[in-house]
Amino acid sequence: MGELFRYVTNGLVATGVHYSVLAFNLHVLGFSSAGLANLVAAMFGIAASFVGNRYFVFANGGEAPWHGQAARFVLLYGAIALLHGAVMWTWADWLQQDYRIGFLIATVMQFVLSYIGNKRLVFKK
Template sequence: MSPMLASARTALGGQFFRYLINGLAATAVHYGVLRFNIEVLEIPSAGVANGIAAVFGILTSFLGSRYFVFRAADRSIVRQGSMFLAVYAVIAVFHGLILYVWTDRLGFNYTVGFLVATLMQMTCSFLANKFMVFR
């Protein structure tokens, strides 16, 4: 393997590891707010409660991606922020839709639905952030 390819592979591996750490933190924030919305505020729809919680998770994810994962704080925060929000708006809609169908329509446990939706989110967001937002 060429030194340049080995270096790129190592950098990508480091980014992905940091992405996982950042994702766990953002997911913890998202899920914590979701539980608060459902159990404390008693929001009757898991889909609505999840939509509100997604805002907090997305903000945590953006800050972590910009400063920790991709280390791209030297670029325009306005451009990154708007691209990030566009990507996450689409992902949040799908995340909320999955949770709405899973919990509100099918009657399954919202925690399991949250995990299913989060796996979809994780895959889509890494690819979009790596190749579009923080490139």
């Protein structure tokens, strides 16, 4: 099974974790704010993504100290989130284009940058 396939699989699992925790927060715990429920759920999704990348996607990732990888992972995903937001603002707010197309563009960019960043910066051999 190739690394890119494992990366996509891990992303789908992390997204499933994110969505499941979001639904749990809203329907079981009764969060009154979907935004807050999503913020909490995103932390679970990001944690699932980190663990999956460390032990499943990038096989040698488990050999390095986890705390250094976690710090680089958080910095990478924080930078990508800011860039994602900037693309959305530029596309939808400034250029007045369809936000759905902007979201697709930003998400593809996020996918590519996170794969390259994880491979070369966070979980490098």
